[in-house]
Amino acid sequence: MKIISTENAPQAIGPYSQALDLGNFIFLSGQVPLDPTTMQITGDDISEQSEQVFKNIKAVLTAAGLSLDNVVKTTVFLKDMNDFSTMNAIYESNFGDHKPARSAVEVARLPKDSLVEIECIAVR
Numbered sequence: 001m002k003i004i005s006t007e008n009a010p011q012a013i014g015p016y017s018q019a020l021d022l023g024n025f026i027f028l029s030g031q032v033p034l035d036p037t038t039m040q041i042t043g044d045d046i047s048e049q050s051e052q053v054f055k056n057i058k059a060v061l062t063a064a065g066l067s068l069d070n071v072v073k074t075t076v077f078l079k080d081m082n083d084f085s086t087m088n089a090i091y092e093s094n095f096g097d098h099k100p101a102r103s104a105v106e107v108a109r110l111p112k113d114s115l116v117e118i119e120c121i122a123v124r
Helices: 046-063 081-095
Strands: 002-004 019-021 025-031 071-078 101-106 116-123
Touching: 025 046, 046 081, 046 116, 071 081, 081 101
Parallel strands: 071 101
Antiparallel strands: 002 019, 019 025, 025 116, 071 116
């Protein structure tokens, strides 16, 4: 097992790793819309926050030598399910024709009071 870490994504705000590399499988911790430089939430709406989440996911995948094409499963956590359509449009624009398995749930609260968090599993 190898810990994946990059300065191009937010540092962990708790006792966890950005990602773990288990050879063929890479497990990414949930990414919230933190700017990796300031460690502050980026954007006031679901669109801006979703874009930042994808920037963070891509940075961690890149550090593992992968891309969004390697993602096989995602879990999307939304503060408000009414934001699903907007988040889904950004999700689709990032993944394109690649369609990983996915779950999406509404939750009461997310770290740093963000509107969205996305975790994923990737395969080499």
